[in-house]
Amino acid sequence: MSKQKQSAPWLLVIKQRPWLWGGGAFVLLTVGVWLALLAIAPDLLRPFSWAMTRSEDTVVETPEVVPVVEEDEEEQDGLVPRSIDGVLVAQENSNPFPVAMMIDNIPPAWPHSGLEAASVLYETLVEGGATRIMAVFAGGEAAKIGPVRSARPYYLEWVSEYDALYGHVGGSPEALGAIDGMGIKDFSQFSNGQYFWRDQSRYAPHNVYTSSELIQRALRDRDFAEETPQYGSWLFKDDAPLEERPLKEESIEVHFSSGQTWVSEYVYDRVTNQYAKFHAGRPHIDAETGNQLQTKNVVVIIIPPILDYGEKGRLTLDVHGEGRAFIFRDGEKITGSWKKTDRLDRTRFYDENGSEVLLNRGTSWVSIVPEGNDVIYTESEMVEGE
Numbered sequence: 435m436s437k438q439k440q441s442a443p444w445l446l447v448i449k450q451r452p453w454l455w456g457g458g459a460f461v462l463l464t465v466g467v468w469l470a471l472l473a474i475a476p477d478l479l480r481p482f483s484w485a486m487t488r489s490e491d492t493v494v495e496t497p498e499v500v501p502v503v504e505e506d507e508e509e510q511d512g513l514v515p516r517s518i519d520g521v522l523v524a525q526e527n528s529n530p531f532p533v534a535m536m537i538d539n540i541p542p543a544w545p546h547s548g549l550e551a552a553s554v555l556y557e558t559l560v561e562g563g564a565t566r567i568m569a570v571f572a573g574g575e576a577a578k579i580g581p582v583r584s585a586r587p588y589y590l591e592w593v594s595e596y597d598a599l600y601g602h603v604g605g606s607p608e609a610l611g612a613i614d615g616m617g618i619k620d621f622s623q624f625s626n627g628q629y630f631w632r633d634q635s636r637y638a639p640h641n642v643y644t645s646s647e648l649i650q651r652a653l654r655d656r657d658f659a660e661e662t663p664q665y666g667s668w669l670f671k672d673d674a675p676l677e678e679r680p681l682k683e684e685s686i687e688v689h690f691s692s693g694q695t696w697v698s699e700y701v702y703d704r705v706t707n708q709y710a711k712f713h714a715g716r717p718h719i720d721a722e723t724g725n726q727l728q729t730k731n732v733v734v735i736i737i738p739p740i741l742d743y744g745e746k747g748r749l750t751l752d753v754h755g756e757g758r759a760f761i762f763r764d765g766e767k768i769t770g771s772w773k774k775t776d777r778l779d780r781t782r783f784y785d786e787n788g789s790e791v792l793l794n795r796g797t798s799w800v801s802i803v804p805e806g807n808d809v810i811y812t813e814s815e816m817v818e819g820e
Contacts, residue, residue, distance in 0.1 A: 517663070518572040518596075519553040520670025520795035530572045531658050532598040532665075533621070533649050537567040538583035541695070541714075542640045545721040548576030551646065555729075556592050557698060558802035559740075561747035563691035565698075568592060571649065572663075578722050580643035582623060582630065585609040588751045590618060595780045596665045599658060601649070603630075603642050606748050616777070621652060666780040671792040673707045673730075674764040680704075681816045684765055686732055688801045689808040698801060700732045702765050704816070709762065711799065730796030732762040733783060735772040739805050753802060759783050760809065763794045767811060 513522035517529045537546060539557070549555065549567070551574030560566045568589050571579075585605030590612055593600045600613065601621040613620050623630040629648040633641045653659040684702040686709070698718075700709035711718040711727040718727045736758040742750035759772040761783050768791055774781040781800075783791045803809060 515667075515670055515795065516553075516573055517665070517667045518570065519797065520668070520793065521553075521573070522795065523573070527573065529663055531653055531661060531663050532570050532572040532596040533601060533653070534568050534570045534589075534593045534596065534598040535579055535601040535644070536583050536585055536589065536603075537569050537579075538581040538640050539567050539713075540564050540640075542637065543581045543583070545719045546580070547643065547721045548579030548645075549718075549727055550574075550720040550723055550725055551576040551579075552797065554798050554800065556589070556800045556802065557688075557690075558588070558751065559690050559749060559804065560586055561743075561749060563693075563696060565690050565696055570596060570598060571646065572596075575646040576722060577645050577647075578643050579645060579649075581633075581636070581640045582642045582644060583639065585613065585622075586748070587612050588749075588753050590616060591753050591774070591777055592781070593618060594777045597663065597778075599649075599653065599656075601644065603639065608744075608748070619656075619658070626652065668780070668782070668798075669790055669792045670795050673794050676705070676707075678764075679707060680765045682765065682813050683816050684762070684767075684813045685811075686734070686760075686762055687808070687810040687812075688734060688803060689810070690801075690803065691807070698799075700729065700762070700799070702762075704765055707764060707794070708796075709799075728797070729799045730763065730794040731798040733772075733798060733800045734760045734762075734809050735781070735783075735800065735802055736805055736809075737802055751802070751804065753781075760811070761785075761791050761793075763791075767813075 510522055512524075514525050514528045515521070516523045516527065518532060537543075537549065549569055552569035552571050553574060554570040556568040557565050566583060566586065566589075569579075582601060582603050585600070585602040587606065587609045590600070590609065594616065597619065599619045599621045601623075603623040604610070605613070605622075612618075621629075623642055629652045630642055630644045632638065633643055650659065681704070686700045688698045690696040690698070695714045697714065699712040701712065702709050706728070708728040708730055709732050711729060719725070720727060738752045738757070740749055741752055744750065754774055754776065756771060756773040759770050761768040761770060768785050770783060770785040770791060772781055772783050785791055
């Protein structure tokens, strides 16, 4: 068995070499001389005409240009990849309008409802060492989603990647100001109460819920239901065949803060090719289905240390730029990097060769971890037949 503890310092600096002016100037000068000769004395260049022209007698077959089709753009049996998660669906269901919901994640909010229907889930720190989850829905359906909780400003960076409708219950002053200033499609319970309800079996503020049906009604009422979302999709692929999946047991622990309560763990199942999610040392269950949450892809991105602790301990996090990343899929760990150039740009993930990683079709969990926090990867060989 091997256990790898990934910890600080984690900051990947990518340097770009500037264009060498000397070589560039020579090329430009050479081209300029040839063009001048062609203009004033074309006969002088006739011996070299093979490089620029061809005679009327010569037939040169131009190779057929075949457009490159990325694997995630191909149709399979009449189905196409859904933009949000690459799942193969009918064309008319391939790009539903995304809705990002802020989900409470402290013990009084457990178990969650509806997360099994989300396509992408982001988890990172809020004040007090706790975490909060932003679940992005675009195709999955749930009769109950929540508990819904308040907004924080750095989550808006991921909302903006999708230009999603952003569901929350109030928020920090900085977040609420940013929602208005950035033109975020606001879906606060404070001003959209008809699309939410409070579960009387739970204590406030851990008892606000919505549903896929109410979300769809809100999209129709605000004329978003027929709007075509415009955001860059990640690259997706089919699962690796069973015989190509490694014979090993694999788990990933993401330690957001001290103590077991704020540890998210993912355990790989070779047969299903999914990672079962645990939190606080227990299976992470969806209250509505009773199922343990599963994901096809686990992505861990390392950001700089926490920049500031503001009023009531609210955090300032830097989620722009680039840094170290670990991507887990098909029972394999890919060590690479992440990059997000600005607020509207999609966060993307690259391997060590600089190629964008192809994720498996299905759910992705993205953990955003400040540098210095532990990410522990454990693997052990598995005897075939176990």
